[in-house]
Amino acid sequence: MSDPTVIGRELGTAELPEAIDRALAGASILVLPATRSGAVTEADPRLWTGAGRSPALILFTSGSTGKPKAVALSAEALTASERATERFLSGPGDWHLCLPVNHIAGFQVELRARLAGRAPVRAASAKFTADSFAAEVETLVERAGARPTYTSLVPTQLHRILEDARSTRAAAQITHILLGGAAISPALLDRADEAGLNIVRTYGMSETAGGCVYDGVPFDEVDITITEAGTIDLRGPVVADTYVEISADGRAITPVASTALTVDARGRRVMHTSDLGRLDDGVLSVLGRADDIIVSGGTNVSPHALETGLLPSWQREGVAEMLVTWVPDDEWGKKIVALVRPTDGRELAADETPREFARRLGGLDHGMRGQLLPQLVFTVDEIPSRSIGKPDRKAAAELAAKLAGGSGV
Structure with missing residues (x-):
């Protein structure tokens, strides 16, 4: 603008x-x-x-x-x-x-x-x-x-x-x-x-x-x-x-x-x-924005709830920040994706596919049982954000789609 x-x-x-x-x-x-x-x-x-x-x-x-x-x-x-x-x-x-x-x-x-x-x-x-x-x-x-x-x-x-x-x-x-x-x-x-x-x-x-x-x-x-x-x-x-x-x-x-x-x-x-x-x-x-809700497989998923619920356990694995978004999917409509920034000096998922990385992080003791969890996790250098630090969810979805396409998942 x-x-x-x-x-x-x-x-x-x-x-x-x-x-x-x-x-x-x-x-x-x-x-x-x-x-x-x-x-x-x-x-x-x-x-x-x-x-x-x-x-x-x-x-x-x-x-x-x-x-x-x-x-x-x-x-x-x-x-x-x-x-x-x-x-x-x-x-x-x-x-x-x-x-x-x-x-x-x-x-x-x-x-x-x-x-x-x-x-x-x-x-x-x-x-x-x-x-x-x-x-x-x-x-x-x-x-x-x-x-x-x-x-x-x-x-x-x-x-x-x-x-x-x-x-x-x-x-x-x-x-x-x-x-x-x-x-x-x-x-x-x-x-x-x-x-x-x-x-x-x-x-x-x-x-x-x-x-x-x-x-x-x-x-x-x-x-x-x-x-x-x-x-x-x-x-x-x-x-x-x-x-x-x-x-x-x-x-x-x-x-x-x-x-x-x-x-x-x-x-x-x-x-x-x-x-x-x-x-x-x-x-x-504050539980997140009503217009941020992701409908995946007919289930409403709050990105805010996943981010706040998962990050404490994920940080122990070297994740500094995360942002939950989605990519188009024939089966789910929208597949849940997490973008994560590593803690400085940490290497994440060196030998894992985005799907394997998501499965490992999703299996941690995070207390989010019964909820849809990210099915793909991609490591990024920076979490997409606007100038004031608010998450840029539109840019995140575009980045996730690009990463998913490039990884063949």
Whole structure:
């Protein structure tokens, strides 16, 4: 997707903090680029064609379930999210930024840092490495003094950190590490806990100004309900006002009605997600996306459930990360496939076919009896993902089909 062509001034990184002030005050609209390589644009609020005050921020969804949508967040939604984060954690502190700012998670680090009174320690390179992370965090901790320290990561980054001793020691010095953006393996959390990292699992999306559920508990003033279809609805002040369209000439920003964003009888904004969830005594468990379900041989298979259930036992065999996908099959319709990335330095299935590898891993003590397991397992150098670290299931299915064709299975 190309970047939006909204008329406005492109901002450099150093200009963003003061631009955030203007946007929150209603003096401008910040438009995040649709791609990581684009620039943040500061637009005139008079471009807004909707009723009421113009939004403070417009950003694009990850597009994981189709074409990315432009989301409009108010100053009130952004501020409510930032203040709730401070209340949940340890108050205003110093932030480390290693996520792209075109996504809500990266922008929120800039916002939280600005409202906490000090610019974040920003990653010097667009490519995340364990070495660069360790150096940046050492700077962060030294600068912060008695103030709490925070960073926000996606699971792929945490995997890299835990495979390096220096970066693991640095991460253990951070007061709270927010972890979200993709499904989180219990095995990954166990490794982080053993290393002394203080992880806070987050759940949210562009339409909720980022994470609004921490460790399964919603922010104050955010309510969670599970629909009859098993999907998650989120209500509260952090929810976006609307989706928008930017005109072809970049001179108009217009609200677009959607059944995904509504207002309830009490006037609260509601985000109707496609995520499956369960509430146990008020604590939310996210079970994967309804539209990710794979129907194989007439049975519904949740990739998320397989990934979280199998990875702890598979990691003992040298698997660092995995992603479950499918390939077309005459008998099954869709055959279940796992793509796995080895732990650094490990060699997997050197003398096994993908089918034999799957049979061996499937026979481990993983507690997933009675469920369809991957019938093929392929080793890959990298798990297909989008820029924020979310699994790219479309790319994974394409890669699996290519690997299956090449291996003759």
